[in-house]
Amino acid sequence: MSIVHPLRSAPRQALDEDAREARSVVVHACSVQWRWQVGLGLVLLTVAVTLSWWLLELSDRVSLMDKAFQHAPPLPPLHVRYFALGGSFLCVLNAGLLFFCASGLRYFVDSRLVLDLHAAMRRLRWLWRIFGMSVALATGAVAWAVFTGGLPLLK
Amino acid sequence: MESPTSESPFKNDEPVSGSRFWIYLTGVSALVWLGIALWHWGKRIQNETDFFMLATAAVLLGMLAVFLFQAGIAAGQCRQQRNFETMADAVRPLRRVWAILAILGTAGGVCFSVWALQHRPINDYIRTQLQLQQQQQLKQQQATDKNNRPNSL
Numbered sequence: 001m002s003i004v005h006p007l008r009s010a011p012r013q014a015l016d017e018d019a020r021e022a023r024s025v026v027v028h029a030c031s032v033q034w035r036w037q038v039g040l041g042l043v044l045l046t047v048a049v050t051l052s053w054w055l056l057e058l059s060d061r062v063s064l065m066d067k068a069f070q071h072a073p074p075l076p077p078l079h080v081r082y083f084a085l086g087g088s089f090l091c092v093l094n095a096g097l098l099f100f101c102a103s104g105l106r107y108f109v110d111s112r113l114v115l116d117l118h119a120a121m122r123r124l125r126w127l128w129r130i131f132g133m134s135v136a137l138a139t140g141a142v143a144w145a146v147f148t149g150g151l152p153l154l155k
Numbered sequence: 156m157e158s159p160t161s162e163s164p165f166k167n168d169e170p171v172s173g174s175r176f177w178i179y180l181t182g183v184s185a186l187v188w189l190g191i192a193l194w195h196w197g198k199r200i201q202n203e204t205d206f207f208m209l210a211t212a213a214v215l216l217g218m219l220a221v222f223l224f225q226a227g228i229a230a231g232q233c234r235q236q237r238n239f240e241t242m243a244d245a246v247r248p249l250r251r252v253w254a255i256l257a258i259l260g261t262a263g264g265v266c267f268s269v270w271a272l273q274h275r276p277i278n279d280y281i282r283t284q285l286q287l288q289q290q291q292q293l294k295q296q297q298a299t300d301k302n303n304r305p306n307s308l
Contacts, residue, residue: 026243029250036253043260050264054271057278064281068288114239121242124249125174132177132184139184146195 021112030120034105041098048091055084083141090134094127101127175230178252182223189216208266215259222251 059080066077104120196209229245 022239023243026246029247033246033250033253036250036257040253040257040260043257043264047260047264047267050268050271054267057271057275061278061281064278064285068281068285117243117246121246128174128177128181132180135181135184139187142191143187146191 020114022108022114022117026117027109027112030105030117031109034102034109037098037102037105041095041102044091044095044098048088048095051091052084052088055080055087059084087138087141090137094131094134097123097127097130175227178223178227178230182220182227185216185220185223189213189220192216211262215255215262219252219255219259222248222255226252 059077062075062077062080101120101123104116104123108116108120192209192212196205196212200206200209226245226248229248233241233245
């Protein structure tokens with residue numbers, strides 16, 4: 001039997017297993033999970049706004065201090081703006097993926113079909129891929145700021 | 156009975172185990188964050204509030220790392236077993252991971268916003284000082300010009 005899955009455009013071969021209902025334990029786990037994902041997505045959107053505002057303030061401060069004390073800042077203001085842009089982009093990208101994944105899980109919670117869990121898990125895999133890379137990048141940036149003296153800028 | 160996945164045209168259609176590496180990577184990142192927090196902020200503890208905040212952050216980050224490694228192990232088992240029940244079991248530990256990530260994100264976001272707002276007026280202070288300095292220089296310049304002007308009387 002070939003069906004068109006509502007979460008995807010391409011038809012896939014439905015297995016007997018896919019047509020059955022998932023255990024309530026799994027449905028409950030996914031039901032809790034999509035709520036936390038939406039919550040984290042909203043937090044990331046707030047962080048994107050706060051981070052970009054604060055880093056723009058910081059770049060303004062660097063320019064002012066450069067003007068006031070006539071010495072080259074440890075990090076050029078333009079680089080601080082690049083950090084703001086990159087950080088905000090990562091936050092918004094992850095928030096979007098979290099909402100995308102949460103919608104897939106929610107669809108599965110409503111239908112309870114194993115087929116929908118497969119599709120939701122595929123979205124989850126993409127989320128983990130991007131989220132893992134973003135967290136590693138953020139960790140690298142923080143480690144760089146702490147260990148190479150970028151942090152005095154933040155005081 | 157043959158396994159459903161062995162007949163499937165999507166033999167590698169087993170998404171949870173594909174996330175294993177990224178889950179472990181996030182776990183290692185959480186451990187690095189924990190190390191930086193303990194090493195960097197630990198040296199700057201000034202009062203009980205600082206200690207309480209650092210302890211809370213350390214506990215949350217430690218729990219996150221443990222949950223992430225548990226989820227990674229579950230995803231690894233999923234790769235070996237390749238059936239729906241194991242995949243469903245691998246989904247369950249992720250619930251705690253997303254919960255603690257949301258809590259950590261909220262706590263971190265609130266702390267960061269408060270800290271950023273507290274540090275904002277420095278820019279206004281520098282700007283005011285610069286304006287005062289410029290006004291002073293202008294007054295000095297005008298006074299010098301006045302003294303150097305030839306007396307017409």
